[in-house]
Amino acid sequence: MSTLKTQYHHGDLNKSLLESASLIIKEQGVESLSMRKLADTVGVSRTAPYHHFKDKNALLCAIAEQGFCEQEKILRDLRREKNTAEEGFKKYVHAYVEYALQHNETYDLMYGRTLWKAGNPSDSLKAASKQTFKAWIDWVEELQEQNILPNSNTPLRIGQTTWASLHGLARLFIDGIYLDKGDLSDMIEQMIKNLCSTST
Amino acid sequence: MSTLKTQYHHGDLNKSLLESASLIIKEQGVESLSMRKLADTVGVSRTAPYHHFKDKNALLCAIAEQGFCEQEKILRDLRREKNTAEEGFKKYVHAYVEYALQHNETYDLMYGRTLWKAGNPSDSLKAASKQTFKAWIDWVEELQEQNILPNSNTPLRIGQTTWASLHGLARLFIDGIYLDKGDLSDMIEQMIKNLCSTST
DNA sequence: AAATCTATCTTGACAGTGTCAAAATTGCGT
DNA sequence: ACGCAATTTTGACACTGTCAAGATAGATTT
Numbered sequence: 001m002s003t004l005k006t007q008y009h010h011g012d013l014n015k016s017l018l019e020s021a022s023l024i025i026k027e028q029g030v031e032s033l034s035m036r037k038l039a040d041t042v043g044v045s046r047t048a049p050y051h052h053f054k055d056k057n058a059l060l061c062a063i064a065e066q067g068f069c070e071q072e073k074i075l076r077d078l079r080r081e082k083n084t085a086e087e088g089f090k091k092y093v094h095a096y097v098e099y100a101l102q103h104n105e106t107y108d109l110m111y112g113r114t115l116w117k118a119g120n121p122s123d124s125l126k127a128a129s130k131q132t133f134k135a136w137i138d139w140v141e142e143l144q145e146q147n148i149l150p151n152s153n154t155p156l157r158i159g160q161t162t163w164a165s166l167h168g169l170a171r172l173f174i175d176g177i178y179l180d181k182g183d184l185s186d187m188i189e190q191m192i193k194n195l196c197s198t199s200t
Numbered sequence: 201m202s203t204l205k206t207q208y209h210h211g212d213l214n215k216s217l218l219e220s221a222s223l224i225i226k227e228q229g230v231e232s233l234s235m236r237k238l239a240d241t242v243g244v245s246r247t248a249p250y251h252h253f254k255d256k257n258a259l260l261c262a263i264a265e266q267g268f269c270e271q272e273k274i275l276r277d278l279r280r281e282k283n284t285a286e287e288g289f290k291k292y293v294h295a296y297v298e299y300a301l302q303h304n305e306t307y308d309l310m311y312g313r314t315l316w317k318a319g320n321p322s323d324s325l326k327a328a329s330k331q332t333f334k335a336w337i338d339w340v341e342e343l344q345e346q347n348i349l350p351n352s353n354t355p356l357r358i359g360q361t362t363w364a365s366l367h368g369l370a371r372l373f374i375d376g377i378y379l380d381k382g383d384l385s386d387m388i389e390q391m392i393k394n395l396c397s398t399s400t
Numbered sequence: 401a402a403a404t405c406t407a408t409c410t411t412g413a414c415a416g417t418g419t420c421a422a423a424a425t426t427g428c429g430t
Numbered sequence: 431a432c433g434c435a436a437t438t439t440t441g442a443c444a445c446t447g448t449c450a451a452g453a454t455a456g457a458t459t460t
Contacts, residue, residue, distance in 0.1 A: 169364040178316075
């Protein structure tokens, strides 16, 4: 009575672990995710998870990787929707920040030191992030051609800096730096002004 | 034979702890600072530090607080130096990023989730950060008057967004997100173009 | 259907963490 | 010299991640 893959004792521990871990992280923050509590929640012994993920780092990498897929999907969907180039970009800026705030713990795994510096980003995580970044740069190139983003520099460079700006904005909020949440939408608007070539 | 304050057994444990902790953090990262190893390094028992800092969080807050003092000093010194307004601003952008990269672990404590979100920022830390931020906003106001920064919004808002941009840039590098360090100075220059009102 | 194989899971163990409570030390003012 | 209070230590507890060895049981082969 297996679903598809060969699942012996549990059913699909791998998947259960990912889902449960994501939930715990979302609700209680990544620092209160312990492998032991996770195993317990899923109803399995302490070390069972280690047969599906090499270690905690690997589990977190897998979660972050999902995040990149979601983010890339958001980007692609928004590009497909036929907006004005300008509208499309503005929507993405909002969507980017919104995603970061709504999935703040995942976002932190995707772009934070936990995995990239303190931890050990898996190859597939690196690949996923690279791919998402590439999709972004491609769009930037188009936005430059459409004169939405400045042509004063290469797509890579413009992509890097606009990304950095959005990232910084998102981070300040999700990391709990004392900023009034009411300022957010104003800040986003101002940020857009900074980034667009049609800055008045 | 005490220096000033009443130091009984150690000499000045408080200071020693701060210095030693800062060093460990700088050399090995904040995640490999343990209260026990720290105590050991300083040559004192496991729990001795707890009579000088309520807990690990408090110790880290104290370190972060020092960071804010340093950063504010950089800002004030740069303002005092009589540069052109534009030159002054550009120098500060460079100095900001440079500080972040050079003191990356302290920077993370100052502006990261460790203290602000996962932890519990002390009142004096909050005060220090607020004061530094205030100094920044004051300068922004002046820079707006001098037409270096855009007047399209309030000093607060412009201050927040430019800060966020610099923060994002710094974070990407210090968190080990895969960016080529060789791109840094180019990125800084492009960032300046984005931020200044005289963007071409 | 029985035996074997192998993926999966569990038990036991170790070294490490932060931090509390209670006891011990020790310098200072009297 | 004595006691007070600041300072430090010892012992303990509940956690953490993860390794090594054994148990279990579905799948495969005979």
